[in-house]
Amino acid sequence: MKIQEADAKQLLRAEGLPVPPWSVARSVKEAVTAAEGYLADGSGAVVIKAQVLVGGRGKAGGVKLARSRDEAETAANAILGMSIKGITVRKVLVGPAADIVKEFYLGAILDRASRRIVVMASAEGGVEIEEVAKRDPSAIHREAAHPLLGLADWQARKLAFGIGLAGPHLKSFVLIAKGLVSTMLHNDADLVEINPLAIVRERDADGNTVERVVALDAKIVLDDSGLPRHPGLEALRDLDEEDPADIEARIHDLSFIRLDGTIGCMVNGAGLAMTTMDLVKRAGGEPANFLDIGGGARADKVAAAMRLILADAKVQAILVNIFGGITRGDEVARGLIEARAIQDREVPMVVRIVGTNAEEAGALLRDARFETAATLDEAAEKAVAAARAVGGAA
Amino acid sequence: MSILVGRETRLVVHGITGREGEFHAQQMQDYGTNIVAGVTPGKGGQRALHGTVPVFDTVAQAIHATGANTSVLYVPAAAAPDSILEAVTEGVKTVFCITEGIPALDMLRVVEVVREYGARLVGPNCPGATSPGRAKVGIIPGSIHREGSVGVVSRSGTLTYEAVQAMTDAGIGQSTCIGIGGDPIIGTNHTDVLKLFAEDPETDAIVLIGEIGGSAEEDAAAWAAEHMADVPKVAFIAGRTAPEGKRMGHAGAIISGGSGTAAAKVTALENAGFLVAETPTEIPALLRRAGVS
Numbered sequence: 001m002k003i004q005e006a007d008a009k010q011l012l013r014a015e016g017l018p019v020p021p022w023s024v025a026r027s028v029k030e031a032v033t034a035a036e037g038y039l040a041d042g043s044g045a046v047v048i049k050a051q052v053l054v055g056g057r058g059k060a061g062g063v064k065l066a067r068s069r070d071e072a073e074t075a076a077n078a079i080l081g082m083s084i085k086g087i088t089v090r091k092v093l094v095g096p097a098a099d100i101v102k103e104f105y106l107g108a109i110l111d112r113a114s115r116r117i118v119v120m121a122s123a124e125g126g127v128e129i130e131e132v133a134k135r136d137p138s139a140i141h142r143e144a145a146h147p148l149l150g151l152a153d154w155q156a157r158k159l160a161f162g163i164g165l166a167g168p169h170l171k172s173f174v175l176i177a178k179g180l181v182s183t184m185l186h187n188d189a190d191l192v193e194i195n196p197l198a199i200v201r202e203r204d205a206d207g208n209t210v211e212r213v214v215a216l217d218a219k220i221v222l223d224d225s226g227l228p229r230h231p232g233l234e235a236l237r238d239l240d241e242e243d244p245a246d247i248e249a250r251i252h253d254l255s256f257i258r259l260d261g262t263i264g265c266m267v268n269g270a271g272l273a274m275t276t277m278d279l280v281k282r283a284g285g286e287p288a289n290f291l292d293i294g295g296g297a298r299a300d301k302v303a304a305a306m307r308l309i310l311a312d313a314k315v316q317a318i319l320v321n322i323f324g325g326i327t328r329g330d331e332v333a334r335g336l337i338e339a340r341a342i343q344d345r346e347v348p349m350v351v352r353i354v355g356t357n358a359e360e361a362g363a364l365l366r367d368a369r370f371e372t373a374a375t376l377d378e379a380a381e382k383a384v385a386a387a388r389a390v391g392g393a394a
Numbered sequence: 395m396s397i398l399v400g401r402e403t404r405l406v407v408h409g410i411t412g413r414e415g416e417f418h419a420q421q422m423q424d425y426g427t428n429i430v431a432g433v434t435p436g437k438g439g440q441r442a443l444h445g446t447v448p449v450f451d452t453v454a455q456a457i458h459a460t461g462a463n464t465s466v467l468y469v470p471a472a473a474a475p476d477s478i479l480e481a482v483t484e485g486v487k488t489v490f491c492i493t494e495g496i497p498a499l500d501m502l503r504v505v506e507v508v509r510e511y512g513a514r515l516v517g518p519n520c521p522g523a524t525s526p527g528r529a530k531v532g533i534i535p536g537s538i539h540r541e542g543s544v545g546v547v548s549r550s551g552t553l554t555y556e557a558v559q560a561m562t563d564a565g566i567g568q569s570t571c572i573g574i575g576g577d578p579i580i581g582t583n584h585t586d587v588l589k590l591f592a593e594d595p596e597t598d599a600i601v602l603i604g605e606i607g608g609s610a611e612e613d614a615a616a617w618a619a620e621h622m623a624d625v626p627k628v629a630f631i632a633g634r635t636a637p638e639g640k641r642m643g644h645a646g647a648i649i650s651g652g653s654g655t656a657a658a659k660v661t662a663l664e665n666a667g668f669l670v671a672e673t674p675t676e677i678p679a680l681l682r683r684a685g686v687s
Contacts (some may be wrong), residue, residue, distance in 0.1 A: 110498055112578040112608055115505050147506040188497045190578075225471065226497035255643040270576060270643025271550025271605050274632040279673055281635040290636070292643040295533075295551070323552040323559075325521070325535050326414075355535055355555065376556065377675055 001222045002053045003236045006093050008218035011187055012194070015179045018172070018214045020200075022095035024051065028076045034094040035072035042203070043096035048075045050082070050089040053241050055128075060084045065097055090240050098216055103196035104163055105129050108145075108180045110190045110223075116144035117184060119151055119177055123163040125196035151181045165213075169199060172213045187233060188226025193219040245308055252304040254293055261286025262387045264309035264318040264347075266302070268293050268327045276321045279376055285384035288315045295326040302335025303342075310343055317348045317387035319379055324355030333361040337368045348386035352379040396525035396570045397545070397590040397597070398488060398516065399427075399464065403529045406431040406462035406486070408469050408477045410442045410449060415468035418492075418533050419443055422466075425536040427529040430460035433477075453484040464488045466522065466531050471495035474518060475504045482513040490531050491517035491581070501579035508581055515581025519644075521551040521573035534558075534571065542567015544686060545591040547584055548603035549576050549610070549644070553632055557603055557674040564678030566686060569597040576605070576644030584614035592622055599626035599686045601677060602668065606633030607647040607654040612662040619666035626684030628677055629668040631656045 003011075009019045021038075025031035035046045050062030057063055062084050064075035072094075082089050103125030111118040122140045124132045132139050141162035143155040156177035160166065165173050176197065184192045194215040204210045227234050239247065249256035255270065259277075263285045267273035270292045277287040289312065293305050309315055322332050332353060340349070352373040353361040365372055371386075373379035405422070409415035410432025423429050423443055431450055432442045438451030450456040453465070465481040467474055467490065474493040481489045489508070496518050508515045516523065522532010526539035538555050540562040548554040554573050561568065569591075574582050584602060591597045600622065604611035611631065618627060633642060633649075634656040641648040649655050660670050669680040 110502070110578060113610070113613070115502060115579055117499075117502070147502045185499060188499055190498065223498050225495045226499070228495075229472070229497075257640050257642065259637065267552075269550060269552030270647055271548070271553030271603070271632045272556060274605060274636055274642050274647070275553055275556070275630075275674060277636070278632065278634045282672065287635065290640070290642055323555045325552060325555060326533055354559070355538075375675060377673055 001224055001227065001237060003220050003222060004051045004053065004238055005049065005218055006051060007236045008220040009215065011183055011220060012179070012215055012218050015183045015186065017176055017179045017183070018212065019218070020095055020098060020214050020216070022093050024091055025076065025094055026091045028073060028080060031076035031080070031092055031094050032069060032073050035066060036069055038094070038096045039069065041096070045097035046072055047095055047097045048072065048079060049093045050079050050084060051091045051093055052084050052087045052089055053238060054085040054087055057084060062089060087241055098198060098214070099201040101199040101201055101211060103198045104165065105132070105195045106177060106180060106197045107191065107193035107195065108184050111144070114144055116147065117181055119143050119145060119155070119159065119181060121159040121163050121177070125198065129195065145181050150185070151178050153178070168211070169213050176213060176215070183220070187220070187230060188223045189220050190223050191219070191221040195219070245311060248304070248308055252301055254291060254301065254305055254308065256308055257290040258312060259287050259289055260314075261288045262314055262316040262391065263383050264288045264312065264315040266291050266293060266305050266309060266318065266320045268295065268297060268322050272321065272323060276319065276376065276380070279380040280319065280384060283380040283384040285380070285387055288312055297327055297332065299331050299335035299338055302332050303339040306336065306339035306343065310345060310347065315347060316390040317350070317383045319383035320349065320351040320353070321376055321379055322353045322355070324353065324357060327356065329353040329355060329357040329361030330364060333364040336370065337364065340368070348390060350379050350382040350386060352376060396528055397594050398514070398570060398572065399523045399531045400525045400528045402463075403531065404428055404430045404461055404463045405531060406433055406453065406456045406460070406465050408433050408465060408467045408481070410434060410447065411437050411440065412468060416442065418468060419447070421536065422530055425530045427531060431456035431462050453480045453486065457484055457486070462486065464490070464531065466490040467493055469493060475500045478504050478515060479507055482508050482511040482515075487513050489513060489515045490520065490522050491515060492520065492522060492532055494519035496577070498577065498579045501577065505579060505581055516572065517575040517580060519577045520575030520580070521554065523570055523572040525570045526568050532573070534573065538562055539571065540565070540567035543569050543596055543598040544601055544681065545569050545594065545597040545599070546571040546601045546603070547587040547591070548573050549605050550603060550632065553674065554603060557601065557630060557677050560675050561601070561678050561681070566678050566681055569594060576647065583610050585610070585617045588614055588618055588622065592625070599681060599684065600628070601681070602627070602629040602663070604629065604631045604659055605644065605647045606631070606636050606642065606649050606656050606659070607644070609654065611659040615662040615666035615668065618668070623667065626681065626686050627666075627668040628671060628680045628684060629663045630671045630674055630677060631659045631663070
């Protein structure tokens with residue numbers, strides 16, 4: 001689960017990491033009030049940033065600087081309500097604009113190949129790290145944290161020296177790098193990223209100019225499997241950005257992803273669901289979704305899955321592919337019959353059920369006059385043909 | 395021979411008194427697996443599977459009384475890491491974790507301890523392994539198998555059943571079929587299994603089933619190219635049409651930053667001497683073409 005920058009910053013701050021102040025505003029008025037506060041406190045400018053869970057906000061015009069109340073109003077007006085990659089901006093983060101001396105990249109990810117948390121640092125901050133990795137892999141320094149001991153001080157120091165961050169900032173960098181790993185561990189995160197981590201110029205209480213290292217942005221992706229033991233984090237889920245279908249799928253514990261095609265797919269198992277999509281494509285069709293009903297699905301779950309598929313107006317045919325193991329074929333067949341009895345639009349359906357209780361399933365489906373198929377290849381071809389017939393008639 | 399599970403397997407079932415555990419334990423016993431014990435803390439002294447299997451409170455008691463050497467877990471995600479640690483610390487050398495939904499960072503620590511004890515963990519979130527005619531551990535339906543000499547390794551559950559059923563229907567039997575699990579952090583990867591198959595005198599050919607995401611298939615391909623050059627090898631990769639940036643069910647199955655694509659995996663496998671099937675049903679024909687009789 002992705003969380004918003006403001007929430008990610010809160011989690012970093014909870015680990016003691018240095019993050020400059022910010023406010024979240026859901027209206028132009030709130031944004032202006034926040035901006036006025038920072039400007040009155042002596043900030044020469046404020047930054048206003050769209051809070052959306054997709055990358056590329058800056059390029060899309062979702063990040064603006066404002067030097068006055070009026071500029072803040074104009075900027076907030078422009079950003080709130082704008083669309084970034086199809087997501088409507090409903091809130092902005094407002095904070096004092098930083099006087100940046102130098103930017104870095106710092107991130108911690110779960111690396112499955114090495115089965116370690118890997119901390120990465122680069123002197124090329126503020127830009128997309130994937131781009132840096134492609135252009136010059138040597139510009140990214142890596143250290144693997146020990147699974148039981150975490151990131152050691154010497155490893156953090158090595159990263160700091162690698163990116164040329166020595167001298168007075170070494171100590172703070174070590175704390176930040178270690179804090180990144182502890183943020184990950186304490187929240188069951190898959191990824192914690194600060195881009196940019198920056199040396200900024202600030203005025204201290206006596207009015208002297210000082211430099212310090214701070215997190216100017218934050219990105220955190222949480223492990224869905226860890227959420228049950230962090231009830232507080234579940235509250236950070238941004239329902240504003242979630243498709244109603246995704247919410248519905250989550251309630252029924254279905255793994256569902258909407259795609260652009262016309263053939264709805266219902267399958268048990270992720271690998272088999274992907275394979276079913278591939279075969280639909282191979283037969284000349286386009287899958288409308290990825291849908292894994294999971295192991296041991298009962299009739300009611302099957303009915304919920306069917307509702308999800310049918311809610312997509314583009315769907316012109318449905319392919320059901322079940323290889324019963326823990327899942328019982330007759331349960332699925334009952335769910336399909338139940339779902340068809342109450343569905344509000346007629347869509348051709350091809351059903352293939354093999355494995356556990358396939359015979360009982362076959363009898364139920366025959367009695368209910370469902371179109372069936374013996375093999376996956378055949379089912380895909382039939383579903384594509386059925387969608388064509390519907391599409392052609394329309 | 396076969397690998398990981400066989401006639402020498404003396405299985406202890408963690409969570410044998412639960413609904414899932416009891417159901418699958420019965421299936422495994424019916425298949426002929428030697429289930430010697432069950433473990434459910436607080437239910438020691440009971441007997442499971444119609445009185446045929448003693449239940450213990452601890453793994454230590456189970457090993458002491460029955461000589462159990464293999465564990466299979468049907469316990470909730472919150473309890474599974476602890477069960478794995480108990481099994482390997484008490485001396486079990488092969489552990490299958492069927493449980494799904496375990497936080498990845500838990501597995502990071504668990505995998506490290508498993509390695510320390512020199513044990514092998516398969517999974518989590520895996521369907522287990524079957525050596526046809528000998529034993530099955532996990533949840534793979536016994537009916538899809540046929541005894542033979544093709545080793546099957548896969549990240550998926552039902553997709554594996556599909557492939558194995560196609561092989562069985564075509565008269566091609568299997569030495570051992572292993573589902574390694576779809577989570578990001580797993581105990582045993584494709585390459586680990588290939589190494590075991592390479593040492594197994596009864597495995598004459600390989601079927602590798604993969605998915606988009608990560609680089610485990612590419613790594614396995616590189617290993618096979620070097621160490622299994624003369625072994626007939628067939629592969630299938632799911633997710634050729636999956637869009638980038640969308641997680642396809644399995645926590646590991648995602649194409650990100652242009653890596654983990656099906657195309658890259660297919661190319662790596664073909665370059666390593668694998669015949670790559672476009673559908674699971676093509677697998678038997680490709681095995682024949684590769685020289686499997």
